Amino acid sequence: MSDPFLWRWKQETLGFLPERALWREHGRVLMVADLHLGKAESFQAQGIPLPSDGDAGTLNPLLTLCHQWRPSQLVILGDLIHSRLGLTSSLRDVLRALPDLIQAEVIWIGGNHDRRSWLDGLPQQASQQLGDLWLSHEPESPPQGDQPLLNVCGHIHPMARIQGANDHLRLPCFAFQADDARLIIPAFGELTGGHDCDQRYLQWLVADDTIVPWLSHSRPSRARASA
Numbered sequence: 001m002s003d004p005f006l007w008r009w010k011q012e013t014l015g016f017l018p019e020r021a022l023w024r025e026h027g028r029v030l031m032v033a034d035l036h037l038g039k040a041e042s043f044q045a046q047g048i049p050l051p052s053d054g055d056a057g058t059l060n061p062l063l064t065l066c067h068q069w070r071p072s073q074l075v076i077l078g079d080l081i082h083s084r085l086g087l088t089s090s091l092r093d094v095l096r097a098l099p100d101l102i103q104a105e106v107i108w109i110g111g112n113h114d115r116r117s118w119l120d121g122l123p124q125q126a127s128q129q130l131g132d133l134w135l136s137h138e139p140e141s142p143p144q145g146d147q148p149l150l151n152v153c154g155h156i157h158p159m160a161r162i163q164g165a166n167d168h169l170r171l172p173c174f175a176f177q178a179d180d181a182r183l184i185i186p187a188f189g190e191l192t193g194g195h196d197c198d199q200r201y202l203q204w205l206v207a208d209d210t211i212v213p214w215l216s217h218s219r220p221s222r223a224r225a226s227a
Contacts, residue, residue, distance in 0.1 A: 001068045005204065005211035007174075009150045009183070012132045016174050016204055016211045019065050020186040022152065026131065030069055030104075032062065033077035033137070033154025034187035036113065037095075038087050055091065057190035066102035074104050075130075077154040077185070078111025078137025087117055095119050111137035111155065139182055150181050157187040159194035160203045160214055170194065173214065175201040 004015025004023050015023035022031040037055050066074060080095070081087055096119060099106045108114075110124035118124075127136035134142035134149040139156070142149035158175040161168055172186035175197045186206060187194065197203055205212040 002209065005213075007176075007204075009181075010132055010148075012150060014152075014183070017065070018206050018209045018211055019061060020172055020188050020206055021065060022174075022183075022185050023069060023071075024130070024133075028070070028072040029075055029130065030066065030071035030073070031075045031077060031135070031152065031185065032188040033185050034079045034111070034157055034189055034192055035062070035076065035081075036079055036187070036189040036192050037081055038085070038091050055094075055190075058188065059094065062188065063101060066104065071102070071104045073107055074098075074102060075107045075135060076109065077135060077152070078109050079113040079154065079189075080108055080111070081114050081117045084117045087119075092119060096121055098122070109135060109137055139180070139184070141180070148181060150183060152183050152185065154185055154187065156184050156197075157192055157194040158184050158197050158201070158203070159186075160205050161196050162205075162214075170196070172206045173197065174204040174206075174211070176203075177201050 002018065004017050007014050007016060013025060015025065017023055035058050037058060106122060108122055108124050109127060114124055127134065127140055129149065132147065132149055134140065134151045136151060136153045137155050139153050140151055142151055158173050159170045160173040161170050172194060174186060175184045177200050179200070203214040205214050
């Protein structure tokens, strides 16, 4: 288990994990977004033959990550399910057992793909505050209060494009937009694509099981940054 890349926003210290997850040591909270479980089965129901092994490629790493970090809470920032069509009885059984499997409370913040899906014992919840964080699926403006909150969300599946002289590479990334005080975390799911971030975002690449700051958009910087 490697150390997280620590990043600070006001009083919050967050750890970027190369497994495409976010760690909050205070309260021992592990956050992931956009698992899109049942995606292959959803496509199969529409006549598109995808192999039914994507869920194992997502769930097994999640279980491993939880066993390594031993969170008190696992927060899923939306799109746990790709669609109701893919919510098979076997997948329901696994998700129903998830709190026992990881020995932690599971908070499922509903996403746009989760609509009209339900799981016994694991209700979808609305966006909510955690310390100085506002947790949501899609980017949101937190409610006005005495102190500003950092919006931590998913939905975008952020990617960074690295352009060379004759080639380019796209990698998942953590993306921070200072103007809106928003941190977007990469998609955790195996069968997910992504969207390139524009120049408004500071980016931290997930590459070779490590986190690489990509703050200049031209070459990686090894300096840590705080907002």
